[in-house]
Amino acid sequence: MKRSALILTAALALGWSAVAFAAGFPLVPTGVGNAAGPVAACDTDGFTISYTTSAGNVTQAVVGGIAAACAGGSLQLTLTDSSGASIGSGGPVTVAGTTATVPLATQPYAGSVAGFQVAISGP
């Protein structure tokens, strides 16, 4: 269990940098694999997002378009500004359908939001 957590932490760190790297590359399937064979994302066609605001700050977001294969996974959401810096975050919440409601622990001004990042670990 602890070993898996360590691996996930490393993978998460690598993942964020890879997101930035991948931004200019439309499709980069790799040949890297392990004993279990190539991995596949639990969702490959992306997510939608909608927001709830209060007094101009984002208090909650609903992530939609989640594939059934992600059920049981743990979802974390990060909102970013125009420079890509994190300005708000929420989760983890357990994926239990095609949408996930994520209350934000850090609630940014709505006008500052320029992007979002979703990370689902597992299932």
Place this chain on the structure above:
Amino acid sequence: MRRALLAAVVVAAGGGSTLAFAANLNGVTATSLTVYSAPSTVPTSSCSSGATQDTWIDSAHKNTQHGSDAQLTVTAGGASWALVEFAPCAPANAAIVSASLNLYLASSPGGGRSYGAYPITSSWSETVAWKNAPSTGGQSASATPGGSGSTTSWSLASDVQAMVNGGSNYGWAIEDNGGGTASGSYSSREGGNPPALSLVYYP
């Protein structure tokens, strides 16, 4: 000997990108990680409201009430003012992105005028006359009236933000900041093109 392998797939999707990771440590495959990022902005809301009251007051006729007039006359040298008040249509504590007071210019004062919007700081009604004019604060915004049939707009986001945050709201006085005798007339709420306060905001 410990050996860790990471496998990744990157797939573009809908303006973002998705990555999947899995790890194999000593032959044990760990949970995968899917990461997706995309640009996104929070949509604004917008609304527009009509004046709850309007009139104009005339220094040349200190006792005359104009609350039922179809036009609001603004005269150079501060000789006459238009008064307008709205109930802003944004919810309490909304974050105002923009607020535009729009008045339809029925009769132009000519070019080169500067009309100021001054927040009114005391209560008034459409029975007000020059002799009991409400008090006003410093200028919030200015605009240059165009030709007859155009709309003059003042940007008043700060004032409206204070209103929706619970501050006082007595509307604005429109005054000509220059000298001379030029007069312009705007359609009142009794006219064909009534005043409007248009807001863009985050609830």
